[in-house]
Amino acid sequence: MPYKYIGRTHSFKGKTLWEIVGNLKNFGVGRLVVRNTVVERYPEPSYYRILKVETLPQPKEESLDNLRKVKVLLEKTFRGVTNPKPVCIESASYKTDYRLIPKDEEQRYCQYKAPVTNEKIFPSTMELPPLMKEVLIREMKIKGEPVVEPVMDIVYNDKKRRIAKEGEKPTIEIKIGLGKPAALSLYKGIKLE
Amino acid sequence: MFALNVISKTLNLPATKSAVNFQILRWRRKPRWVPIAKSKQFRIPQRPVIIEDEQIELKRLFNNYRTQMKSIKRYIVERFVAARAITTDPKDIQRIFDEDFARCNKINDEWNSDIQSKRIEYFENTLEENINLAKESLQKRLELEQFKLEEAEKIVTEQKELSKTFITADNIDEAIERSLANPVDYNFAVDLDGNKFYNKKTL
Incomplete structure (x- = not known):
């Protein structure tokens, strides 16, 4: 019998960070991941580059309400601006909103030229x-x-x-x-x- | 039904149209400990859909509102602070303190003098009243004592008068003679008219 989910829906689209990172070679260090909601919201590219991954134990009773987390150090680029300091994602890693960028698309994805506008x-x-x-x-x-x-x-x-x-x-x-x-x-x- | 009638009246609805279709709003929130209603248990609330233009416009208006309100608040605070600016010069501080003290002292003196005059008046009046009250109560007490004395005197004279008819050793024989000569019969009957009938046994 198919599952029937009851409850509020959310706007997330994608996988948890562990689902992506756990299936990649060397935990996907050097690869790009994006938060889908952020990507949809802004025209400028926003992405994370994985720098370091620390695994966390699997929960005893894994369910939709209790997903596995992972501690990841990332280089954050938000709306075309790269953060000089790396950021750590742990508590938000369970959100099913992450998407992996394929290797062949990475270069095209990161290309961004800030439009020349008059400063306000x-x-x-x-x-x-x-x-x-x-x-x-x-x-x-x-x-x-x-x-x-x-x-x-x-x-x-x-x-x-x-x-x-x-x-x-x-x-x-x-x-x-x-x-x-x-x-x-x-x-x-x-x-x- | 009462509420519906009231609504119909207040809205001036014609008699044929009653306010049946009106939804009465709950006037307070359901308490937090009350669980979700059984009928609402599996209800999935609709996600609100806001038009993009509207969202942008609302954001713009709220941003403007917040900026303006913050600016106004800051402006008012700064004006208020400037109006009550306090100097750090100790001489000025002493002067402000002295002025304030003199002002307060003046008000205090006024209150004191006012209360003093009121107090003198009060004590004068109360002394007179107390003297009068004491006099009155003394008079009442004297009258009461006099009355008691008179009552006692009256009882004594009555008893003295009665003592003349007492039976003593001197006149006991005479009293016996008299009682034997005048026997008293308390054994009588009464009819409906109140007539007394004596000597029933002897009759």
Whole structure:
């Protein structure tokens, strides 16, 4: 009788890392593996090169909920950028989401030229919300100070992005409000500014 | 049914249309220890499908919102901190402390003087009241003692009056004579009209 699985489905596609590594010569050192969900998500290539493998014991009762793990040291390339330090995968090795790249495809897979784009320069300050701005302007008037458009510093989540220095013109504008929609079809019948 | 009636009324539905089709929402979560319902045991929830455009747009909007909120929060905090900026100069710190102390002391003195006047008034009033109360209670006590004395005197005079009819050794013979001469018969009958009938045995 065929098995019938009951439960939530997931978006994984592939094998566990042990299934791949355990069947290769010398545990596949030097070969390429990819996480399928990551590959599907981004256009740039993301892959791992196996550097070192440490086996882990087989679980006593192996089942779909208790798959064999393996400890693997990898060179990580994410979206075309190679990590200078190797990474270790152990706790996530049970996920049935890994795929081996055949040897003849490796070279083609790793080929990636970053497209030449203008660097985005983000603004360091932005306007305040309308009510707050009005209150501040009134405060200035009451105190008798010269009325200047109040601005606030933007707090960005990361430190990687390029923020406009003094006198530099940012290429991106951040404003209070809806901004530029990603797809106009979502705002059908709505008057946009 | 009650809830349905209420909904029909609140939504101004016509009498012919009742709110049968309305789904009443549970107003609180099922407790965590309650297990999954038998009917829901093998239910496989549908994986949500979000349109790509919509996902990108939602991500963009949420990113903007978070950045803006963080910036606003930081701005307000910085303004607040600047407004209450404290110097590190010990002279300034002493001055700020002295000013604050003087301000607090002034308020404290005001409270003290207020309470002092209230206290003087209170004690004056209460002394007078206490004296009056003591006087009243003394008067009551005196009256009570006087009353008790009078009552006792009354009893004594009554008893003195009665003692004249007592049988003593001197007049015992006379008393015996009198009682023999006047026999008293308590053995009587009563009819419905209240008439007493004596000497039943002798009749």
